[in-house]
Amino acid sequence: MTFEEISNKAKSEWEALQKGNYILVGTATCGRAAGALDVVDAFGKELKRRGLEVPIIQVGCMELCYAEPLVTISKPDSLRVVYNNVTPEIVPRLVAGYVAGDDPCLELALGTLEGGDEEAVYIPELPRYERELRLILRRCGYIDPESMNDYIANGGYSGLEKALKISPDEIIVELKKSGLRGRGGAGFPTHRKWEQCRKAKGTPKYVICNADEGDPGAFMDRVVLESDPHQVIEGMTIAGYAVGAEQGYVYVRAEYPLAIERVRIALKQAAEFGFLGDNVMGSGFAFHIEIAAGAGAFVSGEATALVAAMEGRRSEPRIRPPRLAEAGLWNKPTLLNNVKTFAYVPSIIERGAEWFASNGTEGSKGTAVFALAGKVVNSGLAEVPMGTTLRQLVYDIGGGIVKDRQFKAVQIGGPSGGCLPEALLDIPIDYDSLREAGSMMGSGGIIIMDEDNCMVDAARFFLDFSARESCGKCTMCRLGTLQMLHILEDITAGRGKMEDIDLVLALAEDVKAGSLCGLGKTAPNPVLTTLRYFRDEYEAHIQEKFCPAKVCTELIVYYILPDRCDRACEHCVLTCPTEAIKGGKGEVKIIDQEKCSKCGTCLEVCPPEYNAVVKLSPVSSLPSPELPKRRSKK
Numbered sequence: 001m002t003f004e005e006i007s008n009k010a011k012s013e014w015e016a017l018q019k020g021n022y023i024l025v026g027t028a029t030c031g032r033a034a035g036a037l038d039v040v041d042a043f044g045k046e047l048k049r050r051g052l053e054v055p056i057i058q059v060g061c062m063e064l065c066y067a068e069p070l071v072t073i074s075k076p077d078s079l080r081v082v083y084n085n086v087t088p089e090i091v092p093r094l095v096a097g098y099v100a101g102d103d104p105c106l107e108l109a110l111g112t113l114e115g116g117d118e119e120a121v122y123i124p125e126l127p128r129y130e131r132e133l134r135l136i137l138r139r140c141g142y143i144d145p146e147s148m149n150d151y152i153a154n155g156g157y158s159g160l161e162k163a164l165k166i167s168p169d170e171i172i173v174e175l176k177k178s179g180l181r182g183r184g185g186a187g188f189p190t191h192r193k194w195e196q197c198r199k200a201k202g203t204p205k206y207v208i209c210n211a212d213e214g215d216p217g218a219f220m221d222r223v224v225l226e227s228d229p230h231q232v233i234e235g236m237t238i239a240g241y242a243v244g245a246e247q248g249y250v251y252v253r254a255e256y257p258l259a260i261e262r263v264r265i266a267l268k269q270a271a272e273f274g275f276l277g278d279n280v281m282g283s284g285f286a287f288h289i290e291i292a293a294g295a296g297a298f299v300s301g302e303a304t305a306l307v308a309a310m311e312g313r314r315s316e317p318r319i320r321p322p323r324l325a326e327a328g329l330w331n332k333p334t335l336l337n338n339v340k341t342f343a344y345v346p347s348i349i350e351r352g353a354e355w356f357a358s359n360g361t362e363g364s365k366g367t368a369v370f371a372l373a374g375k376v377v378n379s380g381l382a383e384v385p386m387g388t389t390l391r392q393l394v395y396d397i398g399g400g401i402v403k404d405r406q407f408k409a410v411q412i413g414g415p416s417g418g419c420l421p422e423a424l425l426d427i428p429i430d431y432d433s434l435r436e437a438g439s440m441m442g443s444g445g446i447i448i449m450d451e452d453n454c455m456v457d458a459a460r461f462f463l464d465f466s467a468r469e470s471c472g473k474c475t476m477c478r479l480g481t482l483q484m485l486h487i488l489e490d491i492t493a494g495r496g497k498m499e500d501i502d503l504v505l506a507l508a509e510d511v512k513a514g515s516l517c518g519l520g521k522t523a524p525n526p527v528l529t530t531l532r533y534f535r536d537e538y539e540a541h542i543q544e545k546f547c548p549a550k551v552c553t554e555l556i557v558y559y560i561l562p563d564r565c566d567r568a569c570e571h572c573v574l575t576c577p578t579e580a581i582k583g584g585k586g587e588v589k590i591i592d593q594e595k596c597s598k599c600g601t602c603l604e605v606c607p608p609e610y611n612a613v614v615k616l617s618p619v620s621s622l623p624s625p626e627l628p629k630r631r632s633k634k
Contacts, residue, residue, distance in 0.1 A: 003161050003281060006273060007152055014153035021054045021099060024072040026141055028061035028226040029219075029258055030380075034068035035087065042088035043071075046095045054099055060227020062141030064110075065380035070141070072113055073098050080113040081105070082123055116142060116154070128378070128397040133359060135367050136343040137383045140227035145262050148269040151230040157275055159346030163238045164283045168198060171242040175345070177353035179365030184210055184301075184338030185413070185442045186518060187364070187431040193335060196325035197243040200333035205245035207236050208329065208336040210306060211252035211259070214298040215414030216465060217373035218445030221339040223381055224369075225252065225259035228343075229266040233289060235342030237270075237280065238349060240287040243335050248289040251306055253296045263291060298415075298469035301443075302517045303336050305471065316473045317517035338443065340369055360386030364430035372398045374447040375405065384429070391425040394448055405450040409534070413442030415462040415469075416522035418529030419455060438529045440522065454551035455534040456541055459526045460488040466523040476514030480507050481523050488527070493554040496542040505531065547617050553598040556617045560602075562588045564612035572602040572613065 001009075023043055027036045043056050062070055067084035073094065074080040081104050083094060090108060097103035111125030120138035122129040134140075143150035151157070163171055176191035197205060209232060213221040224232065236248045250263055267289055270276040278286045292310050299305045300315045307329050309315040328334025344366065348356045357365045364386040370393060372379055377399030384393060390410055394400065401407050409419045412429075418439030420427070427433050431441050449458060467481040487504045490496050508524035515521045531538060540546045547555040560572070560581075565588045572589055573581045580595035581602060589612075591602070606613040 003157070007158075010149040010152035013149050017055070018074075019076050021073075021075050023054060023056045023099070024059045024074070024142070025056060026060065026062055026068060026070040027058040028141075028223060029256075030061055030065040030223075031068045031070065032258070034085075036069040038088050039069045039071065039086050039091060042091040043095070046092050047099070050095065050100060052095070052100060057144050058146075059142060060140045060145045061223045061381070063137060063223070063381035063383075064378070066378050067110055067380075070110070074113070079104055082110045082113050083108050084110040113142075128382070128399075131388065131392055131396045132383055133367050133385050134383045135347060135356075136224065136228075136231065136340060137369065137381065139231075140223065143228065145227050145229055146265050148230070148266075148273055151228070155350070156230055157234055157346075159348075159350040160234050160237055160275065161281060163241060163349045164281055164285065168242040168244070171238065171349065172198065174349060174353045178348045178356040179353075179360070180341070180344055180348065180356065181364065181431065182338060183340035183344075183368070183443065185416075185440065187441055190337065190341055193325060193337065194239065194242055196323065197245075197333050197335040200326050202333050203244075204247060205243055205333045206329045206335070207240045207243065207245045207248040208306070208310075208334060209236055209248070209250045209339060209342055210301065210303070210336055211250055211256070211339050212294050212296075212301045212306060213253065213256075213339075213443065214296070214301050214469070215443055215445040216462075217371060217447045218414060218443055219371050220369045220381060220444045222256050222259050224339050224343055225250075225256070226262055229259075229263045230270065231343045231346055232263075232339055233266055233270050233276070235345035236289060237276065237287050238345050239335055239337070239342065241280075241285050243333075245333075245335065246286045246288065248287065249292045249310065249329075250289060251292045251294055251300075251310060253300075254293045255296050260291060260293060267291070297471070298465075299471040299517075299519055302519055305517070306336070307334065314471070316471045317519075319516065340444075361428065361430045363432050368429060368441070368444060370429075370444045370446050372446055372448065374411075375402050375450040375453070376400070376448040377402055386430045387428045389426050389428055390420065393429065393446070394425065398448065401448065401450050405452065407448070408451050408453055409449045409455060409458070411447040411449065411458065411462070411526070412445075413440040413522075413525070414445045415465045416440065416519060416525055417442050417445075418525045419449075419458060419533065420529065421533040423533075438532055439525065452549055452551070454492070454547055454549040455530045455537050456488065456547075457492050457549075457551050459530040460485065460492055462526040463488060463523070466519070470520065470523075474515045474517075474520055476511045477516075477520035477523065480511035480514065481520075483507055484511070484524065484527060491538060491541050492547070492552040494541065494545040494552075496538075498539075498542055500542070501531065501535075501538060550615050550617045556598060556615055557593065558591055558596060558598060558600070558602060559614055559616055560589045560591055561612050561614060564610050565589050566607070566610050566612070569607065569610065571605040571607065575601050575605050577601065 069086045071083045071086045097105040111123035115121040120134035121142045180190040181187040297315045300309050302317045305315045305317045324334045369383045382397045463485045467485050470477045472478045512521050567586050578595045578597045580592045583589040603613045
């Protein structure tokens with residue numbers, strides 16, 4: 001069959017689906033974690049009980065992870081209604097009300113679904129979509145990721161068809177005009193990598209998709225692979241044709257079993273339809289893709305370390321040059337790009353470079369996908385034009401800070417990124433602006449922090465991650481990050497000295513200069529940015545032995561206010577893991593500071609009407625001189 005025939009058949013089946021009732025349930029990892037599979041079972045049982053034959057389609061992530069499980073009920077000539085936080089208990093109400101009847105159950109609805117037919121779907125009732133521009137996420141949560149027909153019917157493989165009709169050099173020129181830069185973190189111009197690999201001597205050549213997503217709080221690549229894997233396969237195939245490679249690999253961490261399964265299904269389908277194999281779409285071009293499951297080391301996200309892992313060696317970076325484009329996998333020319341980078345390629349080829357370059361800023365074209373995590377109301381993904389400000393991302397899309405707390409900082413760029421304060425909320429998100437602020441774009445992970453976060457402790461957390469994940473090859477990365485970590489641990493424990501600040505700054509510069517790969521060079525960023533923007537918190541920890549956010553356990557104490565304690569309440573006594581709280585019924589409770597592990601359980605379980613447990617720091621601010629003294633650090 002020709003591509004036109006395949007496309008027409010797929011569109012015909014898609015149109016037939018739209019003419020009837022159907023139910024979409026998001027069953028990506030976020031949906032499954034919230035109980036989506038139970039919801040699927042509940043719909044199946046309820047439909048069977050009522051004798052209704054309505055397709056239940058498992059789709060990917062709609063990026064509204066905070067609202068999972070998400071269910072969309074579509075009826076022809078009527079509203080497509082999206083329901084959030086669906087549980088098996090309310091499924092009968094939805095089936096009776098809207099599947100079998102005419103009541104859309106709007107009291108349970110998040111909004112209505114609009115768009116589709118090769119364009120991004122959206123929920124007009126949610127103002128966030130006024131800020132978003134979904135290019136590679138436009139089909140996510142809308143099509144069945146395990147259906148080739150769904151992908152083709154919504155524009156899939158049109159980019160590959162067009163690419164095979166032009167020369168490889170023309171493809172690379174188109175990428176250059178588009179301004180696409182690598183979305184893996186460094187922002188290297190995509191066309192330059194492709195051009196270097198194409199011109200490199202030696203065969204065979206390889207194409208590798210880097211899906212080793214190891215940043216804390218990052219899940220963009222996983223969502224793309226779980227929700228729309230064919231666009232990555234299509235992008236890789238175009239890349240293979242452009243650089244002259246016949247073999248590709250998707251390197252994905254084994255901790256992503258659903259992503260691996262859906263990519264495996266997509267690869268099988270692509271081969272069956274002739275989009276992979278010895279004669280791709282009858283062009284005479286041969287290209288095959290396999291999955292390489294990685295062990296999950298953070299350093300494997302670095303290009304040369306990834307290649308070492310694929311070859312069965314210890315995952316360590318190596319000196320460059322030679323670059324991977326000249327000597328990569330098995331010492332052969334290799335093109336390596338991120339999941340999102342490949343996902344953009346088909347649309348750029350199909351719609352043209354000018355279309356892509358019309359979005360974004362002068363030096364950062366297109367859109368960027370971010371994972372919002374931490375103290376944000378609407379956790380999940382967002383795809384926005386480059387140049388969108390942090391404020392717009394956190395408040396207009398993320399919904400602001402949970403419980404209306406005060407925004408404090410945003411960690412952008414993963415553990416190697418920087419912590420930016422409220423004063424920089426209006427900074428545009430692009431490669432150059434973030435670099436000037438001391439941070440970096442990274443792969444797209446964003447962690448939002450509020451007034452209850454200690455910035456010294458936050459820097460310690462990210463530095464601890466980097467120190468543990470260091471491959472150990474470079475002395476400065478292996479020992480320098482560890483020594484920096486020890487200094488920060490001393491500061492958070494009240495043992496710091498003012499000269500420690502100068503020492504950690506000097507160590508940071510040494511680690512940056514003495515590390516071979518980008519992971520080591522950027523590991524000090526959280527420390528450098530927190531010292532740059534939150535130096536007063538370091539000084540409070542050192543000079544006053546005081547944690548302003550009341551986070552660092554050695555610098556806080558829990559105390560029960562006698563005049564607020566209900567003598568009949570036993571909540572804190574029954575839940576204290578160290579039995580540090582004394583007092584029975586009829587007695588005011590007292591915390592034995594010698595036994596207190598400062599876990600905070602007593603504060604969590606104290607009934608809000610009493611609010612008797614307080615977390616205090618420093619001792620000088622305590623409400624009563626009778627408060628037990630804190631233990632001195634020996």
